[in-house]
Amino acid sequence: ETVEVRDALVQFMDNIFPGERNVSWGWTSGSDPCSDLWKGVDCVGSPSVRKIVLDELNLTGILNASSLCVAKSLAVLSLNDNNVVGNLPEEISNCSHLTHLYLSGNNFTGNLPNSLARLNNLKRLDISNNDFSGVLPDLPRISGLLTFLAENNQLTGEIPDFDFSNLVDFNVSFNNFTGPIPSVDGHFGASSFLGNPDLCGQPLSNSCATPPPAKKKHSSSKQYAIYSGYAILGLIIVLFVLYCVIKRKMQNAGAKNDGTENLSSKPTSTSSESKNRSRSEFSITSPENGKTSSLVVLSSPVVNGLKFEDLLRAPAELIGRGKHGTLYKVTLNNSVNVAVKRIKDWEISRDEFKKRMQRINEVKHANVLPVIAYYCSQQEKLLVYEYQQNGSLFRLLNGSQNGEMLDWGSRLNIAAGTANALAVMHQELHSDGIAHGNLKSSNILLNKDMDPCISEYGLMMVENQDEQFITQTESIEVNDDPARGSTRRFKADIYSFGVILLELLTGKLVHNSASDLAKWVHSVVREEWTAEVFDRTLISESASEERMVNLLQVALKCINPSLDARPNSSQVAVMINSIKEDEEKSLNNSSEL
Numbered sequence: 001e002t003v004e005v006r007d008a009l010v011q012f013m014d015n016i017f018p019g020e021r022n023v024s025w026g027w028t029s030g031s032d033p034c035s036d037l038w039k040g041v042d043c044v045g046s047p048s049v050r051k052i053v054l055d056e057l058n059l060t061g062i063l064n065a066s067s068l069c070v071a072k073s074l075a076v077l078s079l080n081d082n083n084v085v086g087n088l089p090e091e092i093s094n095c096s097h098l099t100h101l102y103l104s105g106n107n108f109t110g111n112l113p114n115s116l117a118r119l120n121n122l123k124r125l126d127i128s129n130n131d132f133s134g135v136l137p138d139l140p141r142i143s144g145l146l147t148f149l150a151e152n153n154q155l156t157g158e159i160p161d162f163d164f165s166n167l168v169d170f171n172v173s174f175n176n177f178t179g180p181i182p183s184v185d186g187h188f189g190a191s192s193f194l195g196n197p198d199l200c201g202q203p204l205s206n207s208c209a210t211p212p213p214a215k216k217k218h219s220s221s222k223q224y225a226i227y228s229g230y231a232i233l234g235l236i237i238v239l240f241v242l243y244c245v246i247k248r249k250m251q252n253a254g255a256k257n258d259g260t261e262n263l264s265s266k267p268t269s270t271s272s273e274s275k276n277r278s279r280s281e282f283s284i285t286s287p288e289n290g291k292t293s294s295l296v297v298l299s300s301p302v303v304n305g306l307k308f309e310d311l312l313r314a315p316a317e318l319i320g321r322g323k324h325g326t327l328y329k330v331t332l333n334n335s336v337n338v339a340v341k342r343i344k345d346w347e348i349s350r351d352e353f354k355k356r357m358q359r360i361n362e363v364k365h366a367n368v369l370p371v372i373a374y375y376c377s378q379q380e381k382l383l384v385y386e387y388q389q390n391g392s393l394f395r396l397l398n399g400s401q402n403g404e405m406l407d408w409g410s411r412l413n414i415a416a417g418t419a420n421a422l423a424v425m426h427q428e429l430h431s432d433g434i435a436h437g438n439l440k441s442s443n444i445l446l447n448k449d450m451d452p453c454i455s456e457y458g459l460m461m462v463e464n465q466d467e468q469f470i471t472q473t474e475s476i477e478v479n480d481d482p483a484r485g486s487t488r489r490f491k492a493d494i495y496s497f498g499v500i501l502l503e504l505l506t507g508k509l510v511h512n513s514a515s516d517l518a519k520w521v522h523s524v525v526r527e528e529w530t531a532e533v534f535d536r537t538l539i540s541e542s543a544s545e546e547r548m549v550n551l552l553q554v555a556l557k558c559i560n561p562s563l564d565a566r567p568n569s570s571q572v573a574v575m576i577n578s579i580k581e582d583e584e585k586s587l588n589n590s591s592e593l
Ligand SMILES: Nc1ncnc2c1ncn2[C@@H]1O[C@H](COP(=O)(O)OP(=O)(O)OP(=O)(O)O)[C@@H](O)[C@H]1O
Pocket: 319, 320, 321, 322, 323, 324, 325, 326, 327, 339, 341, 385, 386, 387, 388, 389, 391, 392, 395, 438, 442, 443, 445, 455, 456
């Protein structure tokens, strides 16, 4: 770097870190930021400063943007989780190459400068958890913005009309924004807007009131008539909705005696009410065509001799309602908990169902949760699994803050265990055409040793998580050729597994569409800031970036839009096991030192 840039950067550091600095940081005008490796500086193979990352270093001074932006090629500035004070100066716009600006978790105050909107290259802006106030500058004019995080500040005024379809992260919760939320078209939920008492409209539940009376006083009689019309229409809609809700509630109360949702109230097994509750839940009816549909117990000593009636009588608690059915936790007489999945709308004959279950049951793997019993009648299909106390991967990544409890080693173990199980299942069931069909992180359960267990293998005939990623030609081929259709099912599992790997690596979860996460990862990787993709908890535990990148590459192969380009499950398992072996070797080496 030139002397001018060096001196300016040293000035920037003196201002943001007043006091004595550790000499090992560099940041002295006699040295070079790139070749002398100043702390937090990355020149990404060039002679000019590209990135400055000074997170969690207890910086307590001010941000001197005039000095900082003398480094013209600066693209990333990250000052997360320090105690920087003062405002964000107008001169920040001199850093015209900035693509990433992270200021979260500091004590910044004052208005955001209008010049911020002139940072045309900005893709990610995170000013969350500060004390910024005032109205937002015209940020929507930055066309490539992907992230805007501003939660927990004191910002006011209306939310400008961002292009929400382009944004992948957006959060303005817990500020003082007012007025109507611009149309987000389902791209972001209420959690992005909560905690602004005077904000209204979708996706929040409080609708915007008609204009206040003061304005009406000045409005013309025509406007007055329009507003009154809206108000009356609104009132009619509210009354109609109220009527429907009350009517439905009354019908439900009549038909089900209020017992459908929550069966956790531990009914005593002798009470006729509790029997009725269980019956109404599973609604198992009389024998069909003279044949009795009984419970088939496949394996497991815990449920030996289990009868269908035992299942019906046992207290059941609803624990989930998914796309394909409902899940109950049922406590049997011997105090064993089982999970009972009641499948919805599966057009499959009894014989076919039975054959399928028997076939799946023949293949065993330690990381696949076996079906221990099943029941099948024309109307009902129930599957019984052992209840897994430690819940699912989805819950683990979601429940603990940012998946904090799940360290890199555990994530790699889950990835490898799942890949190995999938490889065996695919190999054994390939000729039967039985793929998993609905692989996702809520179907990866953790057993008592926190090892992964794939649940619900083969319960769905087809699941098209990757539909939009299939090329048109492939889609035609698949429809025309049954063998290709079978390949497609297995390759769809690979896509889904790739998405699970992305969840493990990013800590971000799929809620509605797997393709959103895949798109987000692609967009970050394309920007060549691959490290940005990884879950920050992994970065802070100093997980090996090399192995994270390797696992990311496996994930990207799995979500390749072309079916043929995706690896098969055995290849995936080999790749992940080799990453796991590298990890173990490196741990052994470091413990020997
Ligand atoms: N055997 C089990 N033990 C403990 N928890 C389980 C078990 N099986 C499923 N769960 C959890 O119960 C919840 C509901 O499961 P369910 O299978 O109904 O939902 P889903 O997998 O999201 O939906 P679907 O399979 O219908 O697409 C999920 O969070 C799942 O992780």
